[in-house]
């Protein structure tokens with residue numbers, strides 16, 4: 001359960017008094033998520049999400065994220081802007097953490113999306129990329145390709161606590177994937193979501209009602225966003241089997257607005273392999289370092305590691321922990 005920081009009823013009552021948002025009725029920690037502390041807050045007038053930003057979100061980046069959400073909402077995307085207090089501020093301090101009160105969006109996130117739902121999600125990603133064409137702020141990818149080797153080094157030999165031989169194999173895979181990474185001018189760049197997993201897309205039936213969790217949004221390859229989604233969406237949540245129909249539908253939805261160029265086609269699998277490395281590494285780091293008293297369910301680093309087999313079959317035959 002992702003509640004790293006506990007919020008007292010007294011502190012929350014004082015916090016809410018800054019807003020025209022009613023008075024506190026209830027607040028419950030939200031089980032999903034691993035990055036930030038999230039509460040579902042009901043007041044006498046409405047329901048909100050309260051987010052307290054934890055380790056991976058730098059306070060200095062919050063204005064970028066909030067401006068992006070406002071921009072996307074103004075372009076008709078179903079994203080939840082932060083609520084402004086009576087002074088017009090969205091970013092506050094609560095329990096010594098940066099915190100925002102965020103509009104609650106209805107909908108549920110799916111564990112096993114259908115091809116129809118994946119197609120809608122691909123279209124939504126394309127709408128997001130179209131909407132940022134006139135968004136000027138930029139943000140460096142704090143989990144970008146240049147950060148993977150240092151993160152791997154920081155995990156070190158502890159990686160072998162996750163699987164025997166994992167340290168050596170992940171190091172070799174990292175070298176192979178980084179060597180094939182596209183150069184700066186090879187494919188388009190723009191502001192991307194960078195973490196649009198099924199749990200960050202809210203749906204009612206086949207309709208998308210919310211795109212949430214923009215706290216990794218950054219400037220990077222446009223197609224990397226789709227590759228991240230492909231690696232996150234097109235594998236069965238329990239069996240981990242690759243579901244090509246879901247992956248194809250996702251790509252088809254995206255291509256309805258951004259057809260692949262030849263360069264896109266050439267680089268797609270390499271970008272998806274990079275996504276596997278990025279999420280294997282961040283999950284491995286969390287696995288090794290999550291404090292024992294945190295109310296958080298750690299995510300399996302090996303799930304994304306195994307997905308690498310689909311995007312780079314040659315590596316699968318070389319690395320014992322992948323075969």
Ligand SMILES: Nc1ncnc2c1ncn2[C@@H]1O[C@H](COP(=O)(O)OP(=O)(O)OP(=O)(O)O)[C@@H](O)[C@H]1O
Pocket residue numbers: 002030032033034035036037038049080102103104105106109195199200210212213215
């Ligand atoms: N605006 C919103 N409206 C409705 N529910 C929301 C909203 N924001 C967050 N949630 C709920 O809270 C959960 C956790 O939020 P979020 O994904 O932002 O957390 P996180 O810790 O940053 O997660 P992640 O591990 O995906 O990075 C979501 O899965 C969703 O159920």
Ligand SMILES: N[C@@H](CCO)C(=O)O
Pocket residue numbers: 034035195197279282283299
């Ligand atoms: N969506 C990520 C968490 C954010 O880095 C994961 O499932 O590992």
